[in-house]
Each structure stands twice: as structure tokens, then as C-alpha cells.
Amino acid sequence: MAVTTPKRPVPAAEQQRRMYELMTLMKLTDDRLAKGIGSGEFLSVYWPHRGQEAVAAALGVVLRSTDQLVTTYRGLHDHIGKGVPVEAIIGELLGKETAPGMGKGGTSHLAYPEAGAMLSTGIVGAGLPIAVGLGLAVRQQGLDRVVAVSFGDGATNTGSFHEAMNMAAVLDVPVVFVCQNNLYGEKTPVERTMKVATVAERAAAYGMPGLRVDGNDPDAVFGSLAEAVERTRAGGGPVLVECVTFRFRGHSYGDSQSYMPRERLAAALERDPVPAYRRRLLDMGVCSESELLAVEATAADVVDQAVKKCTDAPEPSTERLLDHRYVDDHNMPA
Secondary structure (H helix, E strand, C coil): CECCCCCCCCCCHHHHHHHHHHHHHHHHHHHHHHHHHHHCCCCCCCCCCCCCHHHHHHHHHHCCCCCEEEEECCCHHHHHHHCCCHHHHHHHHCCCCCCCCCCCCHHHHCCEHHHCEEEEECCCCCHHHHHHHHHHHHHHHCCCCCEEEEEEHHHHHCHHHHHHHHHHHHHCCCEEEEEEECCEECCEEHHHCCCCCCCHHHHHHHCCCEEEEECCCHHHHHHHHHHHHHHHHHHHCCEEEEEECCCCCCCCCCCCCCCCCHHHHHHHHHCCHHHHHHHHHHHHCCCCHHHHHHHHHHHHHHHHHHHHHHHHCCCCCHHHCCCCCCCCHHHCCC
């Protein structure tokens, strides 16, 4: 059931400024990682989020600190939006001992429960059933909490997506499903992977609302996510929100994007959400030029300091290599 109500929540000026702060930090972090990997300064596997900042920034503003988030290997921007320190993210990506998982997880398995970032998954669609489990725990414990799960359009063609949607609806858990539809599942355009016109309409099969929004417009994404989160928090059950955006840098860093028409990428780059939102805030009088420059300088400093600390941090020692296993040598099966 597609929801088309025009009276969705509108972000206040303070929330708009915060979304731009987050979008800028997300962009500069992605840019810095791309530069480091491309130059050989860093050795890491990375799945860029560049172009999808508006979705994660709006989600970060809408969610409370006590809400929980499950995301994917392309979720660096989601983590930033949820409040995970950039230093923790880069440290994990570079395999440093000071990172939350001692550098053993990389971007595929980053978790930072202190900020409510519960899980990243390296398997497409794998996070959705886990989010339903978190939502069930919320309901059983009577907590005032919403669980958001972020995933791409490719995940909506997996069995775990449909199983999770059905279970969430049947159990009536407080989960908001956030599809960041960047129009490509790895290297295959979305129009070749599903017959329905939108991801949002798939919600009807499970008796839940499905909203579709321009994922490059932070204010519009804020309105849709705020509506979904408010409904879910009030006991209205799960909601699916499809945010239509674009992925600027390919499936993983180094991807030549030869499968993507040049004119399609060029058109998407013209709608880059970060500079577009900057212009909007100036035109609306929400921020002055000096305020925006200060935001950008602060974000650049945060990224630079995080890279420096992580570059200087030690790598895990061989003595710690076997730590954090489920079993130890004495309990191994024969």
C-alpha cells in the first residue's frame, strides 16, 4: 500500500544544519578513503557510499540515540549518521588494534553498540532478519525504541528480505525497513532484477505501509523517515521506506563502472546531494556562507585527525589473533 500523504514532518532549521554537518562528514570521509586507497597509502577493501549521504544523514537525525541500527558493508555513512566516531570506522577499515573489533571486522562487520549501531553484514540481505529479532526484543521488553535496518535494492530480491518483512508484520515489531535504492545491485541495474516498478509497493504483500521518496533530497527523506519512525514508535507496526538515490563510485573501490552508461552517471553527478543541499540552505537563509565554511572545516579536521590517529595506531599482534572466538582450544569438538 503506497502512502502518498502530503503532510509529512518538516525538519527544523537546527535539524537541517545537522543533516548538512553529517552529509559533509560522510562525503569527506569517503573522499579521503578513496584517495588513500587509490594512491596506495591505505591497503583496504572498501564499498563506497558516495552519493547516498542524504539518506543516512536524515536517518541519523530522525533516530534517537537509544534507537538501534543494522546496516551493510556499504554502511559507513549510516554509522556516521548514528554517531559512530570516524576514528572507530577508519580504524576498523585499516585493521588497527584500537578499532572496536581490533581491526578484524573491516567495513563488513563494524559494530558500535554504544551508539546503537548493532551490526554490519557482509552478506546481502542478512541484516534484515536480525533487525526483526532486535525489534522482537524491544517489544518483549516494553522498550521505547525503534530498530532501523538499512539495505540496498539488491537485498529486496533475497529470501531473507521477504522472510523478514513477513515476520516483522506478523509479529508487529517496531522495525523501519530503509531501502537505499541506488539503482544498481552490484553491477546489474534494478530494472533487470524485478518486475514491479518500485520497491515500496512490495510492502503491500505484507500488510504494511510502503513509502517512496527522492533519496537525494534530505528534507524529503527526513519527512518520510520521521513519519515512518513516529508511526512505528507509537505501536503502528513496521514500515518500508524506499529512498531512490545513486551510487557514484561503483560497487567497490576500483570498480571501473564499465556497466554503467556514462550519461547516466553524469546526470546523477549533476544532482550530487551534498552541494545541492548546501545551495538550498544558503537560499533559504538557514545558514550563512561563513557558517557552512566552518562546518566544512570542522569536518575536514575530524577526518584528518582520524586518519592520522589510525595510521599511527598499532596493528593487532599475532598473540591476539585468536581472541574473541566462540570457543577456546579446550572446548573444541573432537
